[in-house]
Each structure stands twice: as C-alpha cells, then as structure tokens.
Amino acid sequence: MPKYIKISFTLFITIILVLGFAMPLNPNGTWYQQFMPNINNMPISDIIFVDSLNGYAITGDQTPNDTNYILKTTSGGDSWNIVYRAYRNHLRIKFLNLNTGFVCGGFNTSSGELIKTTNAGINWQPLNTPGSIWYDDMSLFGEDTMWLVQRSSLDGGVFFTSNGGANWQNQFSSGNQNPNKIYMYNARIGFMSNSSALPNIYKTTNGGVNWILNVSGQNIRDMTFTDSLTGWYSHGTGVYKTTNCGNNWITQILPTGGNIFVTGVNKFSALNKDTLWAVGGVMAVGSGSRGILYRTIDGGNNWLFNLPDTSINNFMYYHLQFINRRIGWAYSTIRGIHTTNGGDPIWFTGIEQISSEVPKEYRLYQNYPNPFNPVTNIKYAVKRETSNVKLVIFDINGKEIFKLVDKEQSAGTYKVDWNAAGYSTGVYFYSLFVNEIMTDTKKMILVK
Numbered sequence: 001m002p003k004y005i006k007i008s009f010t011l012f013i014t015i016i017l018v019l020g021f022a023m024p025l026n027p028n029g030t031w032y033q034q035f036m037p038n039i040n041n042m043p044i045s046d047i048i049f050v051d052s053l054n055g056y057a058i059t060g061d062q063t064p065n066d067t068n069y070i071l072k073t074t075s076g077g078d079s080w081n082i083v084y085r086a087y088r089n090h091l092r093i094k095f096l097n098l099n100t101g102f103v104c105g106g107f108n109t110s111s112g113e114l115i116k117t118t119n120a121g122i123n124w125q126p127l128n129t130p131g132s133i134w135y136d137d138m139s140l141f142g143e144d145t146m147w148l149v150q151r152s153s154l155d156g157g158v159f160f161t162s163n164g165g166a167n168w169q170n171q172f173s174s175g176n177q178n179p180n181k182i183y184m185y186n187a188r189i190g191f192m193s194n195s196s197a198l199p200n201i202y203k204t205t206n207g208g209v210n211w212i213l214n215v216s217g218q219n220i221r222d223m224t225f226t227d228s229l230t231g232w233y234s235h236g237t238g239v240y241k242t243t244n245c246g247n248n249w250i251t252q253i254l255p256t257g258g259n260i261f262v263t264g265v266n267k268f269s270a271l272n273k274d275t276l277w278a279v280g281g282v283m284a285v286g287s288g289s290r291g292i293l294y295r296t297i298d299g300g301n302n303w304l305f306n307l308p309d310t311s312i313n314n315f316m317y318y319h320l321q322f323i324n325r326r327i328g329w330a331y332s333t334i335r336g337i338h339t340t341n342g343g344d345p346i347w348f349t350g351i352e353q354i355s356s357e358v359p360k361e362y363r364l365y366q367n368y369p370n371p372f373n374p375v376t377n378i379k380y381a382v383k384r385e386t387s388n389v390k391l392v393i394f395d396i397n398g399k400e401i402f403k404l405v406d407k408e409q410s411a412g413t414y415k416v417d418w419n420a421a422g423y424s425t426g427v428y429f430y431s432l433f434v435n436e437i438m439t440d441t442k443k444m445i446l447v448k
Contacts, residue, residue, distance in 0.1 A: 030344050031308040031337045034077045034329075039069050043333035046093045047319045048101075052076055052327050052340075056121060058090035058103055070103060072121045077329055077338050083121045088113045092138050102127075104148060106134020112150065114138075114165065127165035132156060139184035147171075147208060149192060151180040158182065158192060160208050171208040183223040185231070189245065193219035201233070203246050214246055224268040224276070232276065232300065234265035239278070241300050252300045253375060253419045254281065260292065260305065267320040269328065274299050279317035279330050283307055291317040293330060293343070302402060302419055306344050308337050355413040359383045364432040364440035367418075371445040374420045378404070380432050381413045390433040393418065396426055404430070420446050 036044070042059035049055035053076050059068045070084035070093070088105050090113070095101035099120045106112040112135040115124040129135070132150040140146035144164045150156035157173035172179070176196045184190035191214065193201040199219035202211040218235040225231035232241050233249075240249040254262050266280040278294040293306045308330070315332060322328035326342045359381035367376045382389055391405035404418055420428075425448045431441040 030341050031339050034331075034336045034338050036071065036080055036335060037082065039071070039082070040067065041334075042066065042068055044319065044331055045089075045091055045333075047321070047329070047331050047336075048093050048095055049077075049321050049323060049329060050095050050098055052323060054098060054120070055329075056093055056095065056101065057331075058093045058105075060089040060091050060105055068105075070121065070124070076327075076340075077336065084115075084124050086113075089134065091134070091136055094138060094140055096140070096143065100143060102138065102140060102146070104135040104138045106132070112148070114148065116143075128168075129165065130159040130168040130170065132159075136180040137182050139182050139190065141184070141187050145187055147182055147184060147190075149179040149182045151178050151194060151196075153178060158208055158211070172202070172211050181220040181223075183220065183225075183233075185225040185228060189228060191220065191223060191233070191246065195219055215249065222265060222267050224270045226270050226273045230273045230299075232268055232270075234268070234278075234280070237262050237264045239265055239300065239303075252303065253417070254294055254303050255305045261289075263316065265294070266316070266318045269320045269322045271322060271325065275325070276300065277320060277322055277328065278303075279320045281305065282316050289315055291315060291330070291332065293317070293320075298402065301423070302404075308344060353412050354379070354415050356411070357413070358411040359413060362432065362434050362439045364430075364442055366442055367430070367444045371447040372420070373446065373448050374423075375417055376420070376444060377415050377417045378430060379413065379415045382409050382411055382434065384434075385411055387411075387434050388436065391416065392431050392433065394429045394431065396428070398429075401428075424448070 039059055042061055044057050045060035047057040053074055055073045055077060057071045067085050068088060068090050069082050071080045072083045073080045089107045090103050091105040093103045099118055101117050104114050111129045112132045114127045114129045116127055117124050132152060132155050135148045135150050137149050138146060145162055148159045153175045156178035158171040159168045160171050161168050177194050179192040180195045182192040188207050189205055191201055191203050193199060200213055201215040201218055201220060203214040204211050221234040223233040229245050230243055232239060239252040239254060241252050242249050256262055261282045263282060264280050265278040268276055268278050270276045275297050281292045282289050283292050294303050296303045317330040317332055319331040327340055329336055329338050362383055363381040365379040367378045369376060386408055389405055389409045392400055393402040393404060395401050404416055423446060425446055428444050428446060429441055432439045
C-alpha cells in the first residue's frame with residue numbers, strides 16, 4: 001500500500017466535498033509542469049516523443065495568415081526550441097526514428113503541406129503532394145509508404161504513395177464522406193472516418209485499395225491497436241474495443257460521478273493489450289477545472305482515473321504519450337505535465353460517497369442489479385474515521401480477479417460500479433476487507 005501524508009480530518013473532508021469522491025491523500029507529487037516558449041498563443045495541435053529526451057510539437061490555429069511553429073526538445077520537454085516557422089497550419093507530426101519525420105497541414109499554399117526532415121528537425125524539405133489545399137491527417141510506414149487524408153468534399157479523400165510522394169493515388173473520394181482521420185495499424189489494415197453530419201468509419205484490409213463501411217453514425221476521435229486484433233477507438237463520450245480487428249466493437253465505460261465531466265477520449269497511449277492511458281476528461285476543483293487521466297490495466301474492462309498532482313489548472317489534456325510504464329507526457333493546447341516514475345501511484349474508480357453519516361457498523365450490501373450484464377454497482381459502509389478499505393472480486397474458484405477498491409477511506413457510505421464486460425457468464429463473489437480483516441462476502445451473477 002502507498003504511504004499517505006498526514007493532514008487534518010477537516011481538510012480531508014474538505015477535499016472529499018470539493019472532488020465529490022472518496023479519495024486518499026496524495027503522496028508527494030510525481031508529475032510536474034512543462035511550458036512552451038513564446039509562440040504567440042498558437043495552440044499545440046500535435047506532439048510526439050521519439051525517446052525519453054527528444055520530442056517535437058507543432059502548432060496550428062487554422063488561420064491562414066498566422067505564423068505557426070515546429071518545436072523540438074532534447075530535455076524531455078523541460079525546454080523547447082522553435083526549429084521551423086511558416087504561414088501554414090500544421091496538423092499532424094510523425095517520426096520514424098530519431099532523424100526522420102514528417103509534418104502535414106496546409107493553408108496559404110497552392111497545395112497542401114507535406115514536409116520532411118532527415119536530420120532531426122534541423123532542416124525541413126517540402127515533398128510533392130496530390131494537390132489539395134491542406135491535409136488533416138496522415139499515416140506512414142517507412143519513408144516511402146504513406147497515406148494523407150483531406151475532408152474537402154471537392155478535392156479531398158484518401159491519397160496513397162508507395163514512392164515517398166513522387167506519385168500519389170486517390171484511393172477514396174466520396175464528397176461529404178471524405179475523411180479527416182486515418183489510422184493504419186500496418187501496411188494492410190487500417191481505418192478512416194469523416195466529421196460530417198452523417199459520419200461513418202471505414203476499414204481496409206488491403207492497404208486502402210478498398211474501403212468497407214465498418215461503423216455507421218460515428219467517427220474516430222482517436223484510435224490505437226496493440227496487435228492486429230485488439231484495438232480501441234473513441235467517439236463522442238464513448239470508448240469502444242475490438243478483439244477481432246474491428247468486426248465487432250464493445251462499449252467500455254469510463255469513470256463517472258462526483259465532479260467528473262466525461263468529454264470523451266482525445267488521445268490513447270497503449271503499452272500493451274492490458275495497459276492503456278487516455279486523456280479527455282475534466283474534473284471541477286474549487287472554482288476551476290483540471291484535466292484528468294484515465295488508465296486501465298485489464299484491457300479496458302475497468303478504467304480508473306487520476307487527478308495529476310500539479311498545482312496549475314490545465315482544463316483538459318488533448319495530447320498523451322507514454323514510452324514505457326514510467327515515462328510519459330500529457331499536454332493541453334498550451335502546456336503539459338511530465339512524469340519519469342509512472343505518475344501518481346493512486347488511481348480511482350468512479351467511487352461516489354453517497355452519505356457522510358457515520359454508520360453503526362461496517363456493511364456490505366447486495367450488488368444491484370443482480371443478475372447483471374455487464375455493469376453492476378456495489379454499496380458498502382465504513383464506520384471508522386479512517387480505515388484501510390479493500391473491495392475484492394473473486395471468481396467461482398475463489399481466485400482474486402480484481403481489486404475494485406484499495407484505499408484509505410473516511411466514515412460514510414459509498415457506491416462503486418464494476419464493469420464485467422471482459423468476463424464470462426457465471427457466479428462471482430465480492431468481499432469487503434477493512435484494515436486487512438474480511439467483514440463480509442456476497443455472491444453475484446453475471447449473465448450475458
């Protein structure tokens with residue numbers, strides 16, 4: 001269990017009331033703020049780190065006559081330097097290695113912008129483009145194979161090159177269905193979507209030669225795959241997972257309740273099929289608001305959230321990247337936060353304190369609904385001023401499968417949801433432990 005700093009009970013209750021959740025005390029800060037130099041209030045439109053020290057950011061405000069920038073850091077984001085200026089709207093940046101990278105965008109040019117560096121951002125050279133006035137997104141594999149997308153109903157679509165931009169092929173053109181997002185897992189499998197009033201998601205299994213309707217009525221805010229079968233995408237306030245390469249998508253549930261405002265996932269960062277981070281949520285804190293991070297360690301069956309321990313409000317994070325379990329960044333459109341030790345060690349479920357009245361006894365209530373599919377809520381009561389509380393889920397064989405709660409809590413009554421989307425039909429048990437002593441166990445039934 002993590003060690004907690006000591007504060008007064010009155011302050012602890014104040015924190016609970018402000019955040020709307022039963023939360024343990026934060027340990028010493030493990031995130032810290034990072035800032036950009038003077039870039040004339042231009043918003044960060046994309047950011048990428050190629051290792052723990054070297055990273056790039058671009059700005060884009062969609063105003064034709066404003067200067068936008070490409071910035072580079074060699075200190076893990078602690079300091080940034082402008083390496084490129086142009087009257088263009090930079091929209092996406094990709095790097096293949098330490099030296100070779102690409103930026104796409106447009107405006108104020110006769111054709112869309114696609115520029116390349118082969119010397120770690122020191123110089124940027126324009127590449128031949130298909131002719132649209134800007135490009136919303138890109139995906140690439142090696143220096144020769146890449147896709148550009150443009151949402152214009154007149155000259156937009158999906159454009160593909162296999163020779164580094166010397167020649168381009170229009171793979172998809174469909175008026176108001178022209179895409180603004182593309183994600184290619186490899187040179188064969190990929191997805192793209194539009195942002196029109198009638199959005200759709202399309203899929204290819206042959207490198208874009210053919211695009212087949214995959215999901216009607218939705219578009220891609222962000223998408224990531226960890227292998228050819230397992231992936232996630234976000235749309236609106238929803239998160240969806242596939243385990244069969246997009247043939248089916250399952251809804252996953254982000255933490256809600258208290259002062260969390262679920263605005264959807266802006267960006268995923270996946271380490272493997274179990275561990276993912278995401279950003280896009282906001283929590284009201286006092287008279288302001290602060291961006292939160294989501295994380296799952298079981299493939300999204302249960303998402304937890306974290307309020308980074310920094311003093312400056314960031315409102316919302318749009319950009320996110322972890323290069324391993326310890327080193328990661330989350331950025332808003334103007335500044336960011338960085339961790340080198342995994343961020344805050346304490347992550348929260350959507351636990352809601354429904355009463356601060358001191359109960360007469362510890363109590364574990366029957367889950368509701370029961371039977372359930374796939375979400376149920378469990379209510380429990382804590383009678384002491386501060387107790388170490390664990391709520392643990394077991395399978396029919398008595399094997400622990402998930403810790404739903406594991407934290408210090410004050411006296412009161414709480415409610416927490418369990419999403420069993422990734423588990424099979426059957427009987428499960430849940431037990432309440434207080435100060436390492438089991439107080440009660442109950443049975444619940446998952447029916448799919």
